[in-house]
Amino acid sequence: MPQRPVRIAPSLLAADFARLGEEARAVADAGADWLHLDVMDGHFVPNISFGPVVVKALRRHLSIPFDVHLMIAPADPYLAAFAEAGADCISLHPEAGPHLHRSLQTIRALGKRAGVVLNPATPVSAVETVLDLCDLILVMSVNPGFGGQSFLDSQLGKITVLRRMIDAHEAAGGQPIDLEVDGGVTAETATRCVAAGADALVAGTSVFGKPDYAAAIRALRPKVLD
Numbered sequence: 756m757p758q759r760p761v762r763i764a765p766s767l768l769a770a771d772f773a774r775l776g777e778e779a780r781a782v783a784d785a786g787a788d789w790l791h792l793d794v795m796d797g798h799f800v801p802n803i804s805f806g807p808v809v810v811k812a813l814r815r816h817l818s819i820p821f822d823v824h825l826m827i828a829p830a831d832p833y834l835a836a837f838a839e840a841g842a843d844c845i846s847l848h849p850e851a852g853p854h855l856h857r858s859l860q861t862i863r864a865l866g867k868r869a870g871v872v873l874n875p876a877t878p879v880s881a882v883e884t885v886l887d888l889c890d891l892i893l894v895m896s897v898n899p900g901f902g903g904q905s906f907l908d909s910q911l912g913k914i915t916v917l918r919r920m921i922d923a924h925e926a927a928g929g930q931p932i933d934l935e936v937d938g939g940v941t942a943e944t945a946t947r948c949v950a951a952g953a954d955a956l957v958a959g960t961s962v963f964g965k966p967d968y969a970a971a972i973r974a975l976r977p978k979v980l981d
């Protein structure tokens with residue numbers, strides 16, 4: 756299996772919300788490649804987190820890329836706000852609106868990387884016809900809404916299928932697409948995600964739940980280079 760670099764994106768959802776700035780800086784200093792920001796509206800998912808104001812406040816203090824995961828519906832009215840707040844990549848779920856293609860075009864037009872998120876029950880076909888507008892595909896390995904859930908093994912097959920799809924797209928001259936996994940990522944499940952073809956991993960509990968963030972991030976990186 757060819758080894759590609761794997762980006763680690765700690766999810767701020769598992770941080771101490773009373774010290775968000777410090778927590779975000781701590782994972783950046785500890786070697787995080789991206790900061791994953793989970794935006795929840797209490798409607799698309801049964802939980803509420805934070806919005807563009809918080810993203811903007813954090814942006815002033817950090818230089819690593821912001822990987823913004825929108826779990827809101829509708830998402831379209833807020834894309835510009837997240838772009839202005841300093842998101843580098845904005846990902847949304849196909850179920851969040853009627854015109855995924857248009858939403859991705861909007862994100863690109865705002866000068867940001869565009870991502871599509873697939874829920875455990877959402878088939879790969881939901882993204883197949885918009886690959887040309889995707890910079891990232893995010894596979895949910897839990898149902899979105901909460902941190903600390905157990906990894907769903909059933910999603911590994913989807914990662915493998917997407918890896919093949921992305922490789923074929925890139926081989927045909929298409930733009931590069933990152934393949935990210937989110938939910939229940941631990942040192943053990945990370946290895947299986949990477950073996951299946953993932954090249955970016957979101958981790959909330961398995962980073963912020965550990966006393967040493969640098970060691971926790973290191974533990975998620977692939978150990979064997981072929």
Ligand code: DX5
Pocket residue numbers: 766767768769791793824897898899900901902903904937938939940957958959960961
């Ligand atoms: C869930 C979020 C995840 C969450 C992951 O809806 O999208 O990013 O923070 O948390 P862990 O890593 O604890 O499963």
Ligand code: ZN
Pocket residue numbers: 766791792793824937957
């Ligand atoms: Zn997320």
